[in-house]
Amino acid sequence: MTEEAQRVINAMDEVEAIPDPEERARAISEVLADQAARAKKWRDDRRKFVLEQRAMKPKAVPYRKIAAMLGVSLRTVQDIEAGYSGSGKDRPRATQAEE
Numbered sequence: 001m002t003e004e005a006q007r008v009i010n011a012m013d014e015v016e017a018i019p020d021p022e023e024r025a026r027a028i029s030e031v032l033a034d035q036a037a038r039a040k041k042w043r044d045d046r047r048k049f050v051l052e053q054r055a056m057k058p059k060a061v062p063y064r065k066i067a068a069m070l071g072v073s074l075r076t077v078q079d080i081e082a083g084y085s086g087s088g089k090d091r092p093r094a095t096q097a098e099e
Contacts, residue, residue, distance in 0.1 A: 001071075043085055046070070050080045 001009075015031060018024035053061040053069075067074045079085070 043080075047080050047083065050077060054081055 012031070015024065015027045018027055050066055050070075053066050063074045063077045067077045070077065
C-alpha cells in the first residue's frame with residue numbers, strides 16, 4: 001500500500017475513534033461530502049492512466065500488468081477502460097452493450 005493511501009486510511013480510523021458521537025457524526029458527514037465531490041475526479045484520473053497504458057506504442061501494456069500496477073483485478077482494469085464504474089450485478093451484458 002502506498003504511504004499516501006495508508007495516511008488517508010489512518011485518518012479515517014481516527015474519525016471512527018472520535019469519542020463524542022455528535023462530533024464523530026459531523027466529521028463523518030464532512031468526509032463523506034468531500035469524498036462524493038472527489039470520487040468522479042479520482043475515477044477519471046485512474047481511467048486516464050489506464051487508457052494511456054493501453055495506448056502505449058508500439059505495444060499496449062497488458063491488462064494483467066496494469067492490474068498488478070494498480071493492485072486491482074484484471075476485470076476491474078477492463079471495466080475502467082470501458083468507462084464502467086457501477087456494481088458488477090448491474091454490469092450490462094455484452095449483447096445489451098452492443099445495442
